[in-house]
Amino acid sequence: MMISGAEIVIRCLQEEKVDCVFGYPGGSVLHIYDALFKQEQVKHILVRHEQAAVHAADAYSRSSQRVGVALVTSGPGVTNTVTGIATAYMDSVPMVVLTGQVPTAYIGQDAFQECDTVGITRPCVKHNFLVKDVKDLAITIKKAFHIAATGRPGPVVVDIPKDVTAQMCEFEYPKTIQMRSYNPVVKGHLGQIKKAVQLLAEAKRPIIYTGGGVILSDAAEKLTQLARRLNFPVTNTLMGLGGYPATDRQFVGMLGMHGTFEANMAMHYADVILAVGARFDDRVIGNPANFGEEPRKIIHIDIDPSSISKRVKVDVPIVGNVPDVLEEILKLMDAGFKADAGVADWWKQIEEWRGRDCLRYKQDKLIMPHYVVQKLYEVTGGDAFVTSDVGQHQMFAAQYYKFDQPRRWINSGGLGTMGVGLPYGMGVLFANPGAQVACITGEASIQMCIQELSTCKQYELPIKIINLNNGYLGMVRQWQEMFYSSRYSQSYVSSLPDFVKLAESYGHVGMKIERPEDVEPALRKAFTEHKNDLVFMDFIVDPTANVFPMVAAGKGLTDMILAEDL
Amino acid sequence: MRHIISILIENEAGALSRVAGLFSARGYNIESLTVAPTEDPSLSRMTIVTWGSDEVLEQITKQLNKLVDVVKVVDLSEAAHVERELMLIKVRATGKDREEMKRMADIFRGRIVDVTESTYVVELTGASSKLDSFIAALDAGLILETVRTGVCGIGRGDRILKV
Ligand SMILES: Cc1ncc(C[n+]2csc(CCOP(=O)(O)OP(=O)(O)O)c2C)c(N)n1
Numbered sequence: 058m059m060i061s062g063a064e065i066v067i068r069c070l071q072e073e074k075v076d077c078v079f080g081y082p083g084g085s086v087l088h089i090y091d092a093l094f095k096q097e098q099v100k101h102i103l104v105r106h107e108q109a110a111v112h113a114a115d116a117y118s119r120s121s122q123r124v125g126v127a128l129v130t131s132g133p134g135v136t137n138t139v140t141g142i143a144t145a146y147m148d149s150v151p152m153v154v155l156t157g158q159v160p161t162a163y164i165g166q167d168a169f170q171e172c173d174t175v176g177i178t179r180p181c182v183k184h185n186f187l188v189k190d191v192k193d194l195a196i197t198i199k200k201a202f203h204i205a206a207t208g209r210p211g212p213v214v215v216d217i218p219k220d221v222t223a224q225m226c227e228f229e230y231p232k233t234i235q236m237r238s239y240n241p242v243v244k245g246h247l248g249q250i251k252k253a254v255q256l257l258a259e260a261k262r263p264i265i266y267t268g269g270g271v272i273l274s275d276a277a278e279k280l281t282q283l284a285r286r287l288n289f290p291v292t293n294t295l296m297g298l299g300g301y302p303a304t305d306r307q308f309v310g311m312l313g314m315h316g317t318f319e320a321n322m323a324m325h326y327a328d329v330i331l332a333v334g335a336r337f338d339d340r341v342i343g344n345p346a347n348f349g350e351e352p353r354k355i356i357h358i359d360i361d362p363s364s365i366s367k368r369v370k371v372d373v374p375i376v377g378n379v380p381d382v383l384e385e386i387l388k389l390m391d392a393g394f395k396a397d398a399g400v401a402d403w404w405k406q407i408e409e410w411r412g413r414d415c416l417r418y419k420q421d422k423l424i425m426p427h428y429v430v431q432k433l434y435e436v437t438g439g440d441a442f443v444t445s446d447v448g449q450h451q452m453f454a455a456q457y458y459k460f461d462q463p464r465r466w467i468n469s470g471g472l473g474t475m476g477v478g479l480p481y482g483m484g485v486l487f488a489n490p491g492a493q494v495a496c497i498t499g500e501a502s503i504q505m506c507i508q509e510l511s512t513c514k515q516y517e518l519p520i521k522i523i524n525l526n527n528g529y530l531g532m533v534r535q536w537q538e539m540f541y542s543s544r545y546s547q548s549y550v551s552s553l554p555d556f557v558k559l560a561e562s563y564g565h566v567g568m569k570i571e572r573p574e575d576v577e578p579a580l581r582k583a584f585t586e587h588k589n590d591l592v593f594m595d596f597i598v599d600p601t602a603n604v605f606p607m608v609a610a611g612k613g614l615t616d617m618i619l620a621e622d623l
Numbered sequence: 624m625r626h627i628i629s630i631l632i633e634n635e636a637g638a639l640s641r642v643a644g645l646f647s648a649r650g651y652n653i654e655s656l657t658v659a660p661t662e663d664p665s666l667s668r669m670t671i672v673t674w675g676s677d678e679v680l681e682q683i684t685k686q687l688n689k690l691v692d693v694v695k696v697v698d699l700s701e702a703a704h705v706e707r708e709l710m711l712i713k714v715r716a717t718g719k720d721r722e723e724m725k726r727m728a729d730i731f732r733g734r735i736v737d738v739t740e741s742t743y744v745v746e747l748t749g750a751s752s753k754l755d756s757f758i759a760a761l762d763a764g765l766i767l768e769t770v771r772t773g774v775c776g777i778g779r780g781d782r783i784l785k786v
Binding site: 175176179180183184187204209236237238239361362363366367 | 632633636637640641644648678681682685686688689691692693694786
């Protein structure tokens with residue numbers, strides 16, 4: 058039977074078991090929206106800005122093991138998605154973005170709402186396609202899902218001209234796909250894995266350093282198993298939180314620019330680093346020239362060969378799918394493995410570092426942002442999905458909410474995109490209906506996608522917005538205080554809205570919390586009495602609070618500024 | 624160090640811009656780039672001359688391999704290979720220079736492919752360094768125009784780049 062290109066698009070989504078698509082209609086996708094209207098299997102979530110559609114699809118992926126999908130119109134619809142696509146790309150999130158395009162005959166003529174979608178998105182996608190013939194539509198969409206989810210995942214854009222969605226064609230969805238140019242490696246090289254196990258056995262000051270790759274490849278369980286067997290300290294990057302239970306004794310906290318004292322010291326003085334799905338990024342190790350003490354050996358497991366030896370020279374590279382490689386390591390260890398006795402001394406050293414209690418803070422008259430996150434952790438039993446925006450609040454969230462499970466901490470690490478928090482909360486709820494979702498944000502970040510409060514009303518999404526309102530672009534203010542002699546250039550935000558009234562005007566519940574003693578009761582009320590409401594909680598916090606420890610940009614990991622130094 | 628990278632890539636619209644975009648986005652150098660379909664019209668062969676440290680070259684090959692359209696990548700300069708570039712050079716050929724130009728073209732095994740009363744177009748093929756030497760050997764004032772294809776190359780003997 059011949060069906061239209063638009064119907065083919067929907068059928069493909071059905072075949073991929075896509076249950077919802079985040080989108081916004083417009084001229085070039087009207088046929089697709091008409092086909093959507095005629096069926097019920099694929100639900101469409103109408104956002105209020107295309108950027109939010111992509112962020113929501115991104116969080117849908119991050120918080121589940123499925124691929125998020127966004128659908129937007131050509132021209133401005135596409136350009137509005139670019140921030141969202143780049144955000145997903147930097148954090149390797151699998152996602153398919155379907156974009157409308159002007160009819161093929163108009164391409165290149167500066168037609169109404171035309172833009173070079175493939176050109177504009179090329180540098181921030183894993184791959185993209187322009188479909189010029191309806192006969193290629195189904196296979197292209199199949200490829201898009203395949204490419205997005207395999208290897209090192211990432212966003213894929215499929216640009217579909219309007220006439221292609223009108224043309225008729227037989228529909229056949231390929232079951233599998235073979236691409237001679239795209240065959241990601243899965244199994245790690247056994248020789249290298251053997252070398253790695255050998256090194257692990259010789260290590261006297263080992264550390265397991267894991268990143269987003271562990272979360273994305275669903276390797277948290279295997280990693281935990283391995284780490285427990287080794288009894289080595291574990292640190293996570295910002296993207297890796299939840300990859301190892303944060304409440305476990307072996308966990309030394311997040312590392313990096315705002316990592317814990319013990320994690321950064323251990324990483325620096327380690328003699329063997331087992332890096333898993335992490336990429337030695339500048340916010341994690343600072344300047345590579347100041348990183349670590351020689352002699353030191355690095356084992357690096359990653360699906361992406363280009364991540365290996367990119368910033369730091371690696372001694373034992375293992376390219377492969379993380380859980381497969383970890384499985385191999387565990388198997389080899391079964392044949393007999395004994396860690397070096399020196400590790401006990403290393404633990405003593407680590408406990409001494411841990412004794413500095415670097416995340417200590419004082420809760421005085423003004424509400425401290427740390428305190429709010431800590432109370433949130435308690436009230437939610439550590440079991441919420443926490444999305445965040447970008448700034449100090451993001452770091453407080455990462456430091457004080459202890460994630461014991463993967464895919465619970467949803468934030469923009471690579472691109473650092475303000476505005477993701479609220480749409481991320483939406484995506485999480487569509488992938489995990491009924492879950493507790495908190496969005497930890499700042500008064501500046503939240504305003505970057507604030508229009509989504511309307512979407513949240515339409516779909517009754519009971520997100521708890523934890524607005525750590527310090528009146529400043531706090532992270533900018535912190536840098537200006539520390540590195541620009543407190544010249545607060547453009548970091549004070551005046552004319553803030555009354556967030557309580559704002560929330561109420563969208564039909565939500567608003568609360569303003571100004572005293573420390575009100576923090577916990579307010580949170581409890583939000584998560585019990587208002588369980589099914591979106592609650593905008595405006596916490597008026599100490600405007601001068603800073604995030605510590607801090608490694609200044611370009612410095613080495615041991616060069617930390619601690620709260621106690623001030 | 625100078626490297627000659629050979630790439631087999633799907634002959635799709637936009638394939639060239641993916642490669643060129645990768646080089647500019649990551650700050651890699653391109654000295655020359657040539658591309659044309661192979662005997663299998665669904666594949667293009669691209670040759671890029673670049674330079675950089677060993678670390679940079681390692682990243683270049685890894686990043687190229689990561690492009691979804693790229694089927695294979697080799698660094699030809701890692702082993703024995705043949706390198707060729709073609710140049711067309713238009714020179715002033717009047718008076719005593721006319722004879723001299725002919726002689727120079729012969730010495731370099733070039734061919735004169737266009738002749739007017741006052742100009743020659745010389746066609747010259749060889750490694751880039753040979754073309755450079757030819758240019759250097761001529762009186763700069765006599766060179767009217769040059770155009771070069773950029774390098775293409777192929778491994779010697781059993782080194783075969785094929786799907
Ligand atoms: C889209 C975007 N623009 C600018 C920045 C730079 N930036 C990083 S943090 C920050 C301030 C964030 O302020 P707020 O949301 O109030 O959070 P706070 O740091 O105060 O907790 C800015 C402007 C960014 N990360 N993203």
